[in-house]
Ligand SMILES: Cc1ncc(C[n+]2csc(CCOP(=O)(O)OP(=O)(O)O)c2C)c(N)n1
Ligand code: SF4
Ligand code: SF4
């Protein structure tokens with residue numbers, strides 16, 4: 001049913017329908033509305049979950065790890081500083097192969113302190129072993145939660161997952177969202193079946209330490225699991241489409257890319273602006289298209305390679321920067337296209353909430369056509385003097 | 386899968402590690418002096434002492450590290466630490 | 472593998488010979504029984520019991536990090552509650568994991584009233600990383616980060632009083648114990664796991680390697696700590712001290728001279744001033760908890 005809702009509330013409703021048994025999260029702007037909404041939902045017995053009012057994000061994710069290992073479906077949500085505080089636990093959850101699902105309401109990392117949007121928080125955890133899905137709008141943000149649980153808990157995967165959506169731009173925006181009802185949600189997402197759990201009737205030890213004789217093999221298996229999750233993401237996304245009419249089988253999505261000279265690559269809500277800009281550029285005779293990355297981990301390098309094989313240049317938009325190097329997506333795309341001769345130009349932009357307009361996209365396309373890339377786009381005039 | 390998913394293990398396989406090889410001194414239990422008070426069994430950090438069919442304590446030398454705690458705590462001086470012959 | 476049934480804390484672990492932490496683990500599981508889930512912090516006990524693919528634990532056991540065992544335990548407790556399961560949850564940590572780096576998570580778990588038992592095996596330093604001081608290292612003990620030297624007498628601070636801090640959180644049951652008194656320790660564990668809400672036990676666990684004594688003396692040293700008044704065994708119920716182990720006190724020197732970590736107080740020459748300060752700590756303990764046996768006239 002179509003409803004006009006705030007992004008955070010739509011996500012909280014979708015999460016409710018996924019029936020997590022244990023929720024542990026800590027308030028932080030711009031994620032707070034989610035945990036408040038869930039607290040209310042639990043307080044009104046609309047969800048039979050244990051809501052742990054932890055004293056920090058570090059404990060939130062630690063509690064989720066414990067509850068997941070004990071056999072419950074769990075949920076958390078955070079952003080920015082909260083995610084940074086979870087850093088150590090994130091690697092742990094992935095290494096222990098617990099299918100935790102966590103919403104990341106993307107926000108910049110301090111210093112300087114900023115509550116506004118970019119992707120530095122989740123991108124900084126790209127090496128942690130979590131899946132990372134990025135939503136373009138609130139419909140996608142809600143739908144991706146069902147898919148994330150289904151993929152994460154699949155016994156061929158057993159990896160945790162971030163569902164990322166942009167702070168304020170999506171989280172605080174009212175948009176029409178087609179919500180599944182509980183029956184639909186249940187028919188798509190079966191009850192959680194742990195691969196193994198803490199259980200006195202079948203006592204297992206979790207989280208042993210590995211000597212150099214074994215450690216590398218565990219990391220290898222973790223990597224293999226994340227790579228092969230691609231197929232599961234695709235099939236769970238397809239199944240969602242077959243059941244509810246919105247197909248998510250692609251880990252990437254092309255927009256007017258078929259005959260494009262310039263391909264823009266972007267993630268998250270930015271894709272909406274880019275699409276609008278492309279329509280205008282197309283009207284003006286410029287052959288521009290978009291490749292949206294929905295799944296940054298697993299990273300669908302082959303899919304990307306074939307989607308971009310016909311273009312003359314690629315302009316990658318990154319709402320993050322690896323200081324001293326480049327934006328994360330730019331580096332990955334360049335790696336995916338290695339050997340193809342297609343120039344990949346990187347544009348770091350919109351850090352800490354700077355607005356991106358259609359004319360900025362046009363300017364970036366212009367830059368790309370002139371071969372000018374690997375820049376931070378849109379710096380204040382006084383820095384350029 | 387070659388490894389146990391998520392670095393897990395089932396109970397029992399610590400027994401693969403025979404810590405008895407660490408031993409320098411070996412506890413010898415002298416039945417004649419033993420009152421079967423059970424102190425040695427309680428204090429052994431390995432938990433490797435158990436009663437035989439006559440209820441006398443015997444250590445499992447596969448795992449006994451020879452720490453001497455049982456001998457030190459035995460109220461009847463019924464355990465003697467002897468240099469291990471190897 | 473042998474055909475013997477495995478103990479709940481099994482043979483084959485890699486603790487030093489005579490290790491009190493290993494003894495504590497054994498006693499805890501004897502008292503708590505098999506319907507127990509253990510959440511361990513990083514430290515000696517975790518490392519010596521679980522090198523992959525070996526585990527010494529015969530109960531369900533989980534280790535995540537150094538400083539989050541009570542948060543992980545909170546999650547386990549919540550999950551069990553939702554599933555209607557009955558296992559008891561014990562969080563285990565060394566003194567470093569407990570009084571230092573884990574304080575945030577412990578405070579949170581106790582404040583929330585989590586139904587679990589936290590047991591700190593207190594070997595009075597970070598042993599797993601090679602004997603560095605912790606907030607539970609006693610006054611004047613020499614460790615690798617509080618070494619005695621020309622202008623240092625060792626650790627400059629007394630032990631942090633975590634039992635009091637957790638009692639102040641409203642914990643229904645807080646106790647101290649010692650591996651030197653195994654029956655008393657087991658009774659306390661059994662009591663704690665059966666009391667609803669967050670319970671805390673800090674068990675004195677002499678470490679031959681870190682304190683500098685022979686492994687056979689573990690229990691004797693533990694007893695001396697109590698007999699000199701430098702460790703007090705007591706129980707606190709709802710914030711009130713309800714039971715205290717009484718002793719006929721010996722001078723603290725009897726305890727100090729047995730351990731290399733205090734050797735600098737006696738060599739090259741005896742430091743009467745510092746020893747007197749340690750005696751004062753013992754005297755204050757005795758007064759505060761009323762440990763001294765007073766002979767009736
Ligand atoms: C965040 C973090 N900091 C530091 C360490 C290194 N470390 C591992 S165990 C340990 C000391 C453990 O001390 P304690 O809790 O007293 O246990 P013990 O080894 O003495 O039994 C330290 C410092 C770590 N694993 N994680
Ligand atoms: S010497 Fe130590 S390990 Fe061996 S039986 Fe005695 S107490 Fe146990
Ligand atoms: S260093 Fe101390 S605590 Fe660690 S295993 Fe050895 S005796 Fe036990």
Ligand SMILES: [Mg+2]
Pocket residue numbers: 565566567592593594595596597598605
């Ligand atoms: Mg310690």
